[in-house]
Amino acid sequence: MDVAVRSARVALVGNPNSGKTALFNALTGAHQKVANYAGVTVERKEGLIRTGDGRTMSVLDLPGTYSLRARSPDEEVTRDAVLGRLAGEAPPDVIVAVADATNLRLVLRLILELKAVGRPMVLALNMYDIAQRQGLRIDLERLQAELGVPIVTTVATRKRGVEDLVSAVNAAAGHLSATSEGGWMAPDAEALRGKAREAERIMKACVRPPERPDTLTGRIDSVLLHPVGGLLILMTLLFVMFQAVFSWATPFMDGIEAGLGALGVGVAAVTPDGIWESLIVDGLISGVGSVLVFLPQILILFLFIILLEDFGYMARAAFLMDRIMGGAGLHGRAFIPLLSSFACAIPGVMAARVIDSKRDRLTTIMVAPLMTCSARIPVYTLIIAAFIPNQTVWGFANLQGLVMFGLYAAGILSALAVSFVIRRIFWRGAVEPFMMELPAYKTPDLRSVLVNLWLRARIFLERAGRIILPLMVLVWALSTFPYPPEGATQPAIDYSFAGMMGKALEPIFAPIGFNWQMVIALIPGMAAREVAVAALGTVYAVADPETATAVLATTLAGQWSLATGLAFLAWYVFAPQCVATLGVVKRETNSWKWMWVMVAYMFGLAYLAAFLTYRAAVALGGG
Amino acid sequence: MSDTIKLSQARRGDCGVIVQVGDHCHHDEHALELERRLLELGFVEGARIELLHEGLLGRDPIAMKVDDMRVALRRHEAASLTVRVEPVA
Numbered sequence: 272m273d274v275a276v277r278s279a280r281v282a283l284v285g286n287p288n289s290g291k292t293a294l295f296n297a298l299t300g301a302h303q304k305v306a307n308y309a310g311v312t313v314e315r316k317e318g319l320i321r322t323g324d325g326r327t328m329s330v331l332d333l334p335g336t337y338s339l340r341a342r343s344p345d346e347e348v349t350r351d352a353v354l355g356r357l358a359g360e361a362p363p364d365v366i367v368a369v370a371d372a373t374n375l376r377l378v379l380r381l382i383l384e385l386k387a388v389g390r391p392m393v394l395a396l397n398m399y400d401i402a403q404r405q406g407l408r409i410d411l412e413r414l415q416a417e418l419g420v421p422i423v424t425t426v427a428t429r430k431r432g433v434e435d436l437v438s439a440v441n442a443a444a445g446h447l448s449a450t451s452e453g454g455w456m457a458p459d460a461e462a463l464r465g466k467a468r469e470a471e472r473i474m475k476a477c478v479r480p481p482e483r484p485d486t487l488t489g490r491i492d493s494v495l496l497h498p499v500g501g502l503l504i505l506m507t508l509l510f511v512m513f514q515a516v517f518s519w520a521t522p523f524m525d526g527i528e529a530g531l532g533a534l535g536v537g538v539a540a541v542t543p544d545g546i547w548e549s550l551i552v553d554g555l556i557s558g559v560g561s562v563l564v565f566l567p568q569i570l571i572l573f574l575f576i577i578l579l580e581d582f583g584y585m586a587r588a589a590f591l592m593d594r595i596m597g598g599a600g601l602h603g604r605a606f607i608p609l610l611s612s613f614a615c616a617i618p619g620v621m622a623a624r625v626i627d628s629k630r631d632r633l634t635t636i637m638v639a640p641l642m643t644c645s646a647r648i649p650v651y652t653l654i655i656a657a658f659i660p661n662q663t664v665w666g667f668a669n670l671q672g673l674v675m676f677g678l679y680a681a682g683i684l685s686a687l688a689v690s691f692v693i694r695r696i697f698w699r700g701a702v703e704p705f706m707m708e709l710p711a712y713k714t715p716d717l718r719s720v721l722v723n724l725w726l727r728a729r730i731f732l733e734r735a736g737r738i739i740l741p742l743m744v745l746v747w748a749l750s751t752f753p754y755p756p757e758g759a760t761q762p763a764i765d766y767s768f769a770g771m772m773g774k775a776l777e778p779i780f781a782p783i784g785f786n787w788q789m790v791i792a793l794i795p796g797m798a799a800r801e802v803a804v805a806a807l808g809t810v811y812a813v814a815d816p817e818t819a820t821a822v823l824a825t826t827l828a829g830q831w832s833l834a835t836g837l838a839f840l841a842w843y844v845f846a847p848q849c850v851a852t853l854g855v856v857k858r859e860t861n862s863w864k865w866m867w868v869m870v871a872y873m874f875g876l877a878y879l880a881a882f883l884t885y886r887a888a889v890a891l892g893g894g
Numbered sequence: 895m896s897d898t899i900k901l902s903q904a905r906r907g908d909c910g911v912i913v914q915v916g917d918h919c920h921h922d923e924h925a926l927e928l929e930r931r932l933l934e935l936g937f938v939e940g941a942r943i944e945l946l947h948e949g950l951l952g953r954d955p956i957a958m959k960v961d962d963m964r965v966a967l968r969r970h971e972a973a974s975l976t977v978r979v980e981p982v983a
Contacts, residue, residue: 337935460926468938498950593949704971706967708963
């Protein structure tokens with residue numbers, strides 16, 4: 272054989288919930304590269320392993336599937352990668368079929384399908400410890416003979432069997448044959464039935480039912496899936512999660528802000544005054560900061576989501592919420608993306624990938640930014656402090672808190688309404704099936720959770736950073752140039768392009784009660800919603816508005832009418848004031864069209880809502 | 895009494911065996927695709943079914959045991975599965 276062999280390519284294929292990703296993590300450790308497949312927005316996870324004899328293998332973690340007959344973009348990638356049809360992607364030398372040893376039936380059918388492809392294959396019987404604990408007897412020799420595929424038992428979470436798997440793959444790679452697409456053809460219903468019967472026969476011949484079957488899952492389900500109790504538990508979980516996201520993250524967010532502030536001061540001290548200092552401090556550092564500051568919240572949110580996912584709860588949450596969200600035309604699985612959007616729409620839009628059907632996924636992406644993300648909170652807090660009296664109503668409720676609650680509710684209700692309308696207008700009648708496996712509950716593995724958390728954080732920073740950095744520079748340029756003339760009396764931003772745009776756009780915004788200062792603040796506010804607070808501080812010449820919110824609030828209360836303040840709140844419920852989200856939507860939908868649809872409908876709603884709020888408030892004497 | 899019913903009519907606690915997947919009368923692409931998906935998720939003729947849980951609104955969706963795995967389905971999709979219900983022991 273050729274000594275200078277190229278590294279063998281291995282692809283992991285398996286059912287969802289088979290512990291495929293845990294096995295991938297065990298094989299590759301932290302040496303993972305995450306990118307997208309060319310032309311599609313499916314995540315491509317690749318890692319390197321070094322075999323005993325010093326060679327390297329590249330491992331590809333393919334999306335989980337029940338069949339090569341693909342239904343979603345994710346599953347298409349799996350099919351095309353296995354068949355070697357993927358553009359820019361060489362076919363795998365060895366396929367590793369990953370199976371949950373306690374749940375073999377469906378994966379046996381998949382393996383029979385994979386065999387038709389004709390590539391060398393190894394079967395990893397994962398979670399073998401659980402199978403043994405249940406007293407499940409698998410006749411490995413017989414199974415190996417029936418399938419004609421070498422079998423390795425593994426416990427990915429304990430890294431057991433990983434070396435055996437690597438050497439089995441190595442051995443299989445030795446039999447490299449000039450494989451073609453083999454005999455795989457999309458099976459019809461009859462072929463599927465035949466394969467299912469064959470799988471059933473093998474199952475009966477090789478697997479003895481467990482002596483101590485898992486009854487825990489059933490017992491937990493009777494609590495968590497209780498029609499009423501289950502929903503109450505879900506709501507309680509959400510409440511705890513929100514508390515955690517907002518209260519645990521605060522010290523870290525303050526720390527990041529303080530750190531970046533200090534960095535800005537430090538950099539300002541060493542760079543000569545002028546344009547470079549302004550670009551670095553006001554453009555780059557505050558731009559990076561506006562993304563970075565959300566990282567603690569996103570990490571906490573993802574920690575919850577990953578834990579619940581690995582435990583097996585997320586499928587149950589989708590079950591409980593399906594009918595409730597289904598009334599608005601949303602799929603049960605849209606629950607997780609929409610939940611993430613309360614921290615930030617960017618991870619929410621990215622999480623919509625868990626939805627199989629393209630239509631359901633698009634609907635979810637389109638409404639995700641309506642969820643009240645945490646970047647709206649500084650704006651809401653400022654305006655509420657300025658215009659809503661801090662008083663008790665109905666004996667127990669705080670009026671400011673009520674308004675805040677109302678803004679959250681407005682976001683949720685409008686998301687439901689918009690998805691309802693999207694269903695009616697864009698795809699009438701077509702209802703995507705809701706069917707999914709409810710996996711057995713498992714104790715999450717700490718290492719695997721941490722690896723996934725780290726991965727999510729990296730992806731968020733890369734995606735958001737790549738989009739928001741250039742935009743921050745652009746927004747900085749718009750609000751900096753041209754410089755104010757000699758002896759200018761107004762704040763510098765009034766003389767800049769942003770100022771000119773603000774004044775030019777003012778007539779459009781006059782009907783909804785916005786003055787030109789507000790319109791100016793909206794322009795840098797496009798970079799990220801909370802930047803509008805700083806921008807308002809700049810136009811109203813309040814020094815350091817982030818710490819002196821109270822001063823700014825008093826200024827605004829003096830300058831704006833109540834109607835204007837309320838209209839501004841209404842505007843912020845809907846307006847797509849976050850270019851980073853729009854950029855991610857463009858990437859995830861792979862289409863400019865859907866991004867522009869989003870821009871148009873959200874600005875439309877924002878204008879309408881602000882108009883109605885303003886007019887109503889003026890009519891009631893708030894003008 | 896050993897009845898055959900549509901799975902969509904089943905109630906919590908019902909047990910039975912799948913006797914037919916898909917309705918072999920109308921052959922539009924949508925129904926055929928649904929049939930294949932159900933087969934891939936383990937809903938094959940002969941599989942044992944036990945309905946375990948029902949959702950709050952309209953008792954929908956339903957969660958059931960199919961042989962030894964748990965699967966959730968809307969009643970809408972469950973309508974294309976015919977089940978022979980066995981009397982509860």
